[in-house]
Every structure is written in structure tokens, then in C-alpha cells.
Amino acid sequence: MSGADWCVLVFTLLGIICYGIYRSRGSRNIDGYLLGDKSLPWYHVCFSVMATQASAITFLSAPGLAYTSGMGFAQFYFGLPLAMIVLSITFVPMFHRLRVFTAYEFLEKRFDLKTRAITAILFLIQRGVSTGITIYAPAVILSSILHLDIQYTTVAIGVLVICYTMYGGTKAVSHTQLLQMSIIFIGLLLAGVTVVYLLPKDVGLIKAIHIAGKSGKAKAIDFSFDWNNQYTVWSGLIGGLFLQLSYFGTDQSQVGRYLTGSSIRDSRLGLLMNGLLKVPMQFFILLIGLLVFVYYQYHAPPLFFNGQALEELERGPYREELLSLHSEHEALFAEKEKVVSELSVALDRNDEEAINVARERLHEFGDKNGEIQEQLHQLMKVGNARADTNDNNYIFLHFVTQKMPKGLVGLLIAIVFLASMGATASGLNALASTSVVDIYKRLVSRKVNDRLDLSLSRWMTLGWGLFCIGVALFAQRLGNLLEAVNILGSLFYGTILGIFMVAFYLKKVGGSATFVAAIISELIVVICWKYEIMTFLWLNLLGCLSVMCLATILQALQAKKIQ
Incomplete structure (x- = not known):
């Protein structure tokens, strides 16, 4: 990168970090550290939710996915707006009314401690590994730019985010995410315009899409009903709906974002606006990857992008x-x-x-x-x-560093770092809050001590940060990072969502039946994934329905025994 790019990168990153630390000053108790004192307006909630979901993986891997496989991945998000409506009607008012720190507190009130604990543990496993992958993504960039071993850059990125999250907590995360998403939108728009500008003079946007279409890359809609086809309208609407319901409704990294809303109205508005903005944003990111593909039809691509x-x-x-x-x-x-x-x-x-x-x-x-x-x-x-023979994650990075004008390279690299900071910080914050509130304060010590709880939350952030760094060091073996994260989530999200659906809608089913059903359902999901019985999006539907059906049957058998 040029000197101008380094200046833009460093100034943007330092500015965001300093702003977050400044706005988060004064967090002296666990309520302020984990929930931001529930004081944030709807637009903060909206951008914080978006920034948590749109990690560095999105900006590294999505264009590469469009480059190699086309626009079909856009269907993955078709269930998102529907999920936001369902969550705004059901989950949001429930969580606000109960005044919970985490989503899993509700489960003990509805069922029992063991059901709360197993749900929290499933979340901790899934989110811990996923957060590790989000640390790896910016390490790829730093490694390529500085020509350093990726293990060193992975540790450096991890330590930076750990320190930032330990100090500021949720307030630092939420306030900086508002700025992050603003910069991200501007940077993406500039990137899209620049790619079109770099195409031959007789090739505009429409013609570029036609060329990509004739090359088999522009098909964004597939109405076929095939269990083995990962991205179709039906897998996106049905499987994607259940995945998004679980992610936004039961994953503490997201629940923690909209619990910071100052009211039910603010939390609802934030989620609904996220549903409206996320799909066009993701489509635009994929479109950039498609345009990069067209660019390399007229300019020789490297033999290998890494x-x-x-x-x-x-x-x-x-x-x-x-x-x-x-x-x-x-x-x-x-x-x-x-x-x-x-x-x-x-x-x-x-x-x-x-x-x-x-x-x-x-x-x-x-x-x-x-x-x-x-x-x-x-x-x-x-x-x-x-x-590592998969260079999918390096396609957009190579294009940005080699073809973009000076200054814009630094801004786009800063965007990827900012996205990583937002998603990783939210993940660490969620892991810490769940570990303290759902595990430590229920299974180890129930004493109320704000200072001790705050200190413990920071130490948990450190511990999970080190775990995530360890995961990140092995992430290069996972192929396309965007798909890896969603596949990993789909192994757990269906079961977790099923537990919450039983809690909300099957009032006669108790904790013991739900607990056993959750364990059996998780085994079913893992077996179906291992033997490739269906693609990963359908695993979310399978896990949810399995828990609901099995819990109902087990409760009926239990009632019959008592009689």
C-alpha cells in the first residue's frame, strides 16, 4: 500500500477506537458494561445489529463467492425481513418486559436451570468458534499487506480487539458500530463506482451484468426445490427464516445489541430497519464481486489470488x-x-x-x-x-490492493478491519455476558456484587478472546469463511431456536422433556450434516422442528406415566 493508504487506514482505525473509548467512559457496573444502560436510540440499534452481522468475512468472502459461484448466495437472506417481523412481535417485548441481561435467563423462568444451561452452552460453543473465524479474516489482509506469517497477524488482531472490548464493553461496541456502518456504506459505494470505471469504456454496468450472466454468474433466483442445492428461493425463505430467527432471536451477540435499545419501540424499529437494509446491502456486495469477475474477463487474473x-x-x-x-x-x-x-x-x-x-x-x-x-x-x-488451496477469500483483497486508486485502498482495508472489530467485539461481549450471567452467577456464585461482576466480565472477555485466537489459528483450513460461519451456525441455531419456540408457544411442555429433546435433536442435526443428507440451511428447520416435535411427544409420555 502507498503512504496515503496507510495514513487513511491508521487515521480511520484510531479515530474509531478513540471515539468508542470516549463514549463508553463511565461504565462502572455490569448493567452499563453488558447492556449500555439500555439507553440507545433505534438507529444505534439498527447499525449495531447490522455491524455485528456484517463482519470482515462478509467483505472478504462475499465478493469472492460471487466471483466463483455467482449471485445465488443473495437468496440466503430472503428470510431475513420475515424474521425481523416475527422477532419484533414476539421476542423483543418479552425480553424487555423480563429485563434480562441475556436471552437464556428467560428459559430458566419458563423451564428450569438445566435447560437454560444447555442452551447457553450450545451458544458458547457456536459463538466462540464463529468469533475466532471473524478474527482470522482481517489477519488475512494484514498478512498479505505486510508479508508476515498469518499466525503473527492473527494474534496481533486478536489482542487489539480484546483490549478494546475489555475496556469499553457494550457502549464502546454500539457507539463505534454506528460510525463503522456509515463509513462502510460510503466505502462500498465508492468501490462499486470504481470497479465500473475500471471496466473498458464500451462496457457499462448493464453490459457487465449481461456478460456475467452469459458466463453463468448472474443468476440470483432459483425456484427449484432441491435438498442438495444450497441456495434456492425456498432454502432462503424457509431455512433462512429459521436461521435468522435463531441468530437474531437467541444468539446473545445479537440479542445483546437490541437489548441496549431505550424502549421496546426503539428495539423494534432497529430490527425492522435492519431487515429492510441488509438484503440490498448484501446484494450490492455480491454485485461488486460480479463486477470484479467481469473486470478479469478483460484483464489477466493471477494464476492464484493468494x-x-x-x-x-x-x-x-x-x-x-x-x-x-x-x-x-x-x-x-x-x-x-x-x-x-x-x-x-x-x-x-x-x-x-x-x-x-x-x-x-x-x-x-x-x-x-x-x-x-x-x-x-x-x-x-x-x-x-x-x-491452503482455496484462494476464494483473497480475490477481492487482491483486486483492492492491486487495482484500486491510492487512498481508496486504505479506506476499503479500514472497512474490513472495522467490520471485524464490530463483529468480534460483539461476539466477545456476548460470550462474556453469557458466561457470567448464565453460567457463573447460576452455577458457581449467586452473590450480588457489581464491582466483582464487572471485573469478572472483563476477565471472561479476556479468556474467550484467547480461545477465539486459538480457533483463528486453525481457520485457514475452513475454505470460504462466509460459508463456514453459516454452516457452523446452522449446526446449533435450529436446536436453540426450537427450545425458544417450545418456551413461547408450547405452554404445556416442561423443562425435562425440552432438555432431552434438545440433546436428541442436536445429534440428529450433526448426523444429517456429517452424512450430507441435506444442505446446511435446511438443518435450521430440521433442528427447530425436531425439538418441538420430540418435546411434545416426551411430555405426553411423561404425563401418561404419571397417570
């Missing part, structure tokens, strides 16, 4: 084989570039026959490129058995 991995291979004994693959790759692109130009002309003339011929040839080039990539991956594995 430059460090390529440099490591080049320094090894397989340099000649790598050079041979480079030559094949360049020759293939030269041929493909001519076909892309022919496609562009055919689109201008609206010549369907020529368009179809060009499209078929582009698909052939895609297959040939896949063969070259497979040879490269095998070469990397021979050179280093632990080599």
Missing part, C-alpha cells in the same frame, strides 16, 4: 512446473479475451446465435481453467501438505 502461497511455491523445487502452468494460464486467457470481445460485440448487435456460440466457448475455457487450477493445487499439496 500471492504469498504462490511465492512460497515459486521458491521451492517445483518452480519449473509452476512456470509451465503460468504459461498455460496466460495462453488460455489470451484466447478467452478474444471470445469475450466477440460476446461484447454480439450483445451490442443482439445477435443471439453469436451470443450462444460465445457462451459455449466461455464455458469450455472455464473447464480448462479448472483443470489448470487442479494441477496447481496438486503441486501446492506436494510442496506443502498443509497448503
Whole structure:
């Protein structure tokens, strides 16, 4: 990066951190540290919720996902607006009325301590691992920019966020997230405009989308009903609805965000506005990835977007084989570039026959490129058995650092860091609050001591931060980070949501039946995932319905025994 980029990056990050610390001063008890004294207006709630969900993974992996797989991932969010309506009607007033610190306190009042504890433990496992992955994402950037080992940058990022979260708590997180999302929106708009500007003069936005469509990348809607198709309208509306209901309704990292609202109205407005803004925002991020794909139809892409991995291979004994693959790759692109130009002309003339011929040839080039990539991956594995052959997370990063104008590079990198800080800080805050309120204060000591509780919350933040750093050090083996986080969530969210649905709507079902049903349902979900019986979005529906059905049956059997 240039000196101007470094200045923009450092100034933006330091400004945000100092502002958050300044606004969070005065948190002297657990209520202020974990809930921000429940004093934030609806727009704070909205941007805080969005920033928690839109981690660095979103801005690194989503464009890469659109580049490689197309726009289909947009369907993942189709259930989000519906989920926000359901939560605003049911969960929000309940949590506010009960004046809880965490979502899981309600479960003990409705059921018993063991049901509350198992739900909290499921959340801690899922959120702890997910937060570790969000730490890894900005470490990828810092590693690429500074050419340092990713393990060092992972630890550095983790320590920075731990210190920031330990000091400020929820107030620091929420206040900075408002600024973060404002900067993110501005940066994304500039990035989109810049990508279009960098395309050839005769290729505008509409034509770029047409070219991507003929290459099989622009299909955003799929009405087929296929259990093995990850992204369809139905998996998004149904599976996505249950995933979003669980994420926003039972995940303390999100519940903690809207519990900071000054009233039920503010919390509801914040969630509903999130439902309205999130889908267009995600679509726009994917669209940027699509435009980057079109850019690389006219400009030669690298053989492998993770430059460090390529440099490591080049320094090894397989340099000649790598050079041979480079030559094949360049020759293939030269041929493909001519076909892309022919496609562009055919689109201008609206010549369907020529368009179809060009499209078929582009698909052939895609297959040939896949063969070259497979040879490269095998070469990397021979050179280093632990080599990461998935460069999906590096596609947008490479484009930003190599092609964007000075100054804007620093701003876009700052955006990814800000998103990571917001999501990671929210995750650590949620892990600390759940550990203190749901585990320590119920299973270890119930004494009321504000100073001790505040101190313990900070130590729990440190402990979970170190755990998340440990997870982050292994995250490079997970492939596309965005998909990895959502798959991980889907293993737990359905079961957790099922417990809450029983609590809200099945009034005759007790704690023991729900507890056993939750354990059995979680085993069913894990087995279905392990043996690939269905794609991950449907696991949320499976887990929820399993808990509700099994709990009802077990309660009926229990009542029959008593009779």
C-alpha cells in the first residue's frame, strides 16, 4: 500500500477506537458494561445489529463467492425481513418486559436451570468458534499487506480487539458500530463506482451484468426445490427464516445489541430497519464481486489470488512446473479475451446465435481453467501438505490492493478491519455476558456484587478472546469463511431456536422433556450434516422442528406415566 493508504487506514482505525473509548467512559457496573444502560436510540440499534452481522468475512468472502459461484448466495437472506417481523412481535417485548441481561435467563423462568444451561452452552460453543473465524479474516489482509506469517497477524488482531472490548464493553461496541456502518456504506459505494470505471469504456454496468450472466454468474433466483442445492428461493425463505430467527432471536451477540435499545419501540424499529437494509446491502456486495469477475474477463487474473502461497511455491523445487502452468494460464486467457470481445460485440448487435456460440466457448475455457487450477493445487499439496488451496477469500483483497486508486485502498482495508472489530467485539461481549450471567452467577456464585461482576466480565472477555485466537489459528483450513460461519451456525441455531419456540408457544411442555429433546435433536442435526443428507440451511428447520416435535411427544409420555 502507498503512504496515503496507510495514513487513511491508521487515521480511520484510531479515530474509531478513540471515539468508542470516549463514549463508553463511565461504565462502572455490569448493567452499563453488558447492556449500555439500555439507553440507545433505534438507529444505534439498527447499525449495531447490522455491524455485528456484517463482519470482515462478509467483505472478504462475499465478493469472492460471487466471483466463483455467482449471485445465488443473495437468496440466503430472503428470510431475513420475515424474521425481523416475527422477532419484533414476539421476542423483543418479552425480553424487555423480563429485563434480562441475556436471552437464556428467560428459559430458566419458563423451564428450569438445566435447560437454560444447555442452551447457553450450545451458544458458547457456536459463538466462540464463529468469533475466532471473524478474527482470522482481517489477519488475512494484514498478512498479505505486510508479508508476515498469518499466525503473527492473527494474534496481533486478536489482542487489539480484546483490549478494546475489555475496556469499553457494550457502549464502546454500539457507539463505534454506528460510525463503522456509515463509513462502510460510503466505502462500498465508492468501490462499486470504481470497479465500473475500471471496466473498458464500451462496457457499462448493464453490459457487465449481461456478460456475467452469459458466463453463468448472474443468476440470483432459483425456484427449484432441491435438498442438495444450497441456495434456492425456498432454502432462503424457509431455512433462512429459521436461521435468522435463531441468530437474531437467541444468539446473545445479537440479542445483546437490541437489548441496549431505550424502549421496546426503539428495539423494534432497529430490527425492522435492519431487515429492510441488509438484503440490498448484501446484494450490492455480491454485485461488486460480479463486477470484479467481469473486470478479469478483460484483464489477466493471477494464476492464484493468494500471492504469498504462490511465492512460497515459486521458491521451492517445483518452480519449473509452476512456470509451465503460468504459461498455460496466460495462453488460455489470451484466447478467452478474444471470445469475450466477440460476446461484447454480439450483445451490442443482439445477435443471439453469436451470443450462444460465445457462451459455449466461455464455458469450455472455464473447464480448462479448472483443470489448470487442479494441477496447481496438486503441486501446492506436494510442496506443502498443509497448503491452503482455496484462494476464494483473497480475490477481492487482491483486486483492492492491486487495482484500486491510492487512498481508496486504505479506506476499503479500514472497512474490513472495522467490520471485524464490530463483529468480534460483539461476539466477545456476548460470550462474556453469557458466561457470567448464565453460567457463573447460576452455577458457581449467586452473590450480588457489581464491582466483582464487572471485573469478572472483563476477565471472561479476556479468556474467550484467547480461545477465539486459538480457533483463528486453525481457520485457514475452513475454505470460504462466509460459508463456514453459516454452516457452523446452522449446526446449533435450529436446536436453540426450537427450545425458544417450545418456551413461547408450547405452554404445556416442561423443562425435562425440552432438555432431552434438545440433546436428541442436536445429534440428529450433526448426523444429517456429517452424512450430507441435506444442505446446511435446511438443518435450521430440521433442528427447530425436531425439538418441538420430540418435546411434545416426551411430555405426553411423561404425563401418561404419571397417570
